[in-house]
Each structure stands twice: as structure tokens, then as C-alpha cells.
Amino acid sequence: MRSSATEFDGSGFEGEALQSGGFRTCAPTYLARGYVPVPLLNGKGQTPKGATGYAGVDVDERLVTTWGRDYPEAGLCIRLDGMIGIDVDHYGGKNGGDHLRVLESRIGVLPASIRISSRFGEQYDGESGIRLYRIPQDYLHFEFKRVWKSGPCPGVDLVRRAHRNANAHPTVHKRGTQYGYMDESSGVITYGVLPPAETLPEAPRPWIEHLLKNDKVTGRAKDLRSRVRRSVDPSELEWVSADEVPCARMKALLDDAVSALRRPITGGRHDYALASILRLARAGEGGHVGVGAALKALEGAFSLATCADGSRDDWERETEWQRMVDGAFALVADDPTPRLAKRCCREERWDLGWHDVELRINDIAIMVDDVDLSIGEVF
Numbered sequence: 001m002r003s004s005a006t007e008f009d010g011s012g013f014e015g016e017a018l019q020s021g022g023f024r025t026c027a028p029t030y031l032a033r034g035y036v037p038v039p040l041l042n043g044k045g046q047t048p049k050g051a052t053g054y055a056g057v058d059v060d061e062r063l064v065t066t067w068g069r070d071y072p073e074a075g076l077c078i079r080l081d082g083m084i085g086i087d088v089d090h091y092g093g094k095n096g097g098d099h100l101r102v103l104e105s106r107i108g109v110l111p112a113s114i115r116i117s118s119r120f121g122e123q124y125d126g127e128s129g130i131r132l133y134r135i136p137q138d139y140l141h142f143e144f145k146r147v148w149k150s151g152p153c154p155g156v157d158l159v160r161r162a163h164r165n166a167n168a169h170p171t172v173h174k175r176g177t178q179y180g181y182m183d184e185s186s187g188v189i190t191y192g193v194l195p196p197a198e199t200l201p202e203a204p205r206p207w208i209e210h211l212l213k214n215d216k217v218t219g220r221a222k223d224l225r226s227r228v229r230r231s232v233d234p235s236e237l238e239w240v241s242a243d244e245v246p247c248a249r250m251k252a253l254l255d256d257a258v259s260a261l262r263r264p265i266t267g268g269r270h271d272y273a274l275a276s277i278l279r280l281a282r283a284g285e286g287g288h289v290g291v292g293a294a295l296k297a298l299e300g301a302f303s304l305a306t307c308a309d310g311s312r313d314d315w316e317r318e319t320e321w322q323r324m325v326d327g328a329f330a331l332v333a334d335d336p337t338p339r340l341a342k343r344c345c346r347e348e349r350w351d352l353g354w355h356d357v358e359l360r361i362n363d364i365a366i367m368v369d370d371v372d373l374s375i376g377e378v379f
Helices: 023-032 061-070 096-107 137-142 205-211 214-218 248-261 269-285 291-309 314-333 354-378
Strands: 036-040 075-079 083-088 114-117 129-134 156-159 180-183
Touching: 023 036, 023 061, 023 075, 036 061, 083 096, 096 156, 096 205, 137 248, 137 269, 248 269, 248 291, 269 291, 269 314, 291 314
Parallel strands: none
Antiparallel strands: 036 075, 083 129, 083 156, 114 129, 114 180
């Protein structure tokens, strides 16, 4: 079991050594602009254990501060939560830019976005770099699934949450060149923090369909239980309780999941429900309270949605739900959050004195009312 945030993970390795520095000063700004900043360690693109991948920890201000303190010389990369990166290599005999233009002629031109690279300068090839796009809302449930191609064409790789990260300013490549970004609309190159994530364009749906493996889109994707090596009894997990009122983070995740289940979803409700359960389970295992109550509310929303579309009978629905919960719990338990990274958004107010404790109790009472109201809306 991981016991410290100082363990390393090779999932962020890009194959090229990086000079260190920059995470502590720039990561808070990246986080405020909607990105997930992660430290680059050891000068080789390694990341803290549990920071990346399908079950990567939630990154908030507190964790960014902890990482900045623990890794003062770390470089910076961003984990692509809710977005993808089209990484074009057009140098050293690679001609990804040419292949990309051929593909655009078939399925549509990609919208202008921002392009990250360490190759800007007099010798820039005009093509290389990672172009960032937001994943459309009705495809977000695929983010946690092994349904993506490694790349759309030769010389072009797909960067996503569970596959690589995007090195970003102020990280310096081993060549001595700093990462910056180009605004493809104007051609202006900036060596600074990326613009707000919400300003990035969505990836066109034909491109998303092309990047997903066809058999995974048309059929039911193999769910995350395929990665689980052992079963877990929820009663054995100390972080699972049906009695605790969800904290602000848990409630936000629940609200997003319930809202999404009420809308038509490309690919089926199973995939999105599974991804939402995993998010809630990861948040609970990572220290946020109320996962039991949140899952109960989400189960109600899932039941309503699948009753309305007539896709399952009661037995099928209950069995499917239990399989998804068991699989998510086992997956998260098998890949625990480092002990020093566990926290809850409620903890910050306990040591402020009696007056603030009383206010906190009132806040909890209000939160209970809010949860009761949201559950009432679900049912």
C-alpha cells in the first residue's frame, strides 16, 4: 500500500529528460483556470504516485500546495481531465502534419485551438505540438474507459487522461527550450500559463467518433471491472458510510452525474453511470465524506432514467448497478490514494475557534436540507 506522496509513477514519462522547476509558482494559476497541474519529478517526467491514470486523485488547492512544498524543484505538466490532446510530430523524419491534413480532408478540419510545444523558435517546423480540445459533454462518460485509439494517424498521438500528460510552461525541455503555446487563430506564441480551459473549443463529434474504437461505440464497452484483480466488500471499507452527509465536493460530483443522466447520452447510460460511480468512489477513498449517501441518490437517478426508457426490468437494473458499484470500489481500493494526499473540503474549518465551529454546524444543517431536496428531485 502506498504510504507517501513522495513515491513515483512512470505514467507521466515522455521519454525525454526535462529540466526541473516551475510547478510551485505556476500550478495554482493553472488550477484556477480549470486545468489539473501535476509535478514532473526527477528530471525525467515522472509524476507522484496516484496522480495520473484512470483513478488519479482529485487535485485541489490543498494538494497543489502540498506538492509545491514536497517538490520545490518540480517541473509542470497537465493531466487532461475532460479534454484530449492531438499531438503532432513533424520532425526528424516524422510527417504527422501531412497525415493530419489528409485526415482533416476526410472527417473535417479541426477548429483553431491552442498548441503546446517546446519547439517554437526560428527552426520551428510549423506543425509539431499538442492541440487541446474539450470533450463534448455527451462523450465524457468514455473518459474513464479503454475505448480510445492510441492515435488517429501516423505521426499523431492521442493524449488523454489515462495516456500521457501535456508538459506545459514553465517546464524546460532537455534541449534548453521552454514550453509555450501558440494561439492557432492568430499565430501568436506565448510563454506563460495557458488561457482558461473553458475557452478551448470542443473537439468536433466526427473526430471523437474517429478517435473511439468502433466496436466500443456501437456495442457495450467492456467496463472497468475487467481491470479489477479482487472483489471488495463495501462494509470492509472505512470510507464508505451511508450515514454521512455529502461534503461540498461529493455533492458537486453527484449533481453533475444526476444532471447528465437526465439528458440523452451517446453510448448508453451504463457507461456514464459507471464513470460517475468511479468518480464518487475515488473522491470518497481520497477523504471526501458522504459517498454512501451520494451513491444512493445516484442509484435513484439511474433507476428513474432506465425505467423511463424501458431498457431494463427491475432485476436487470439492480444487478447492473451492483456490478458497477462492486467494480468501482474494487478498482479504487486496489489503487489507494497516498495517505498524505487524503483530505476533505470540510477539514479546513475545524481549527478556527468556537464561533466558526458553530457556523460550521449550521452549514452542515443547511447542507442536509440541500441534499434532501436534491434527492427529492431525483425521486
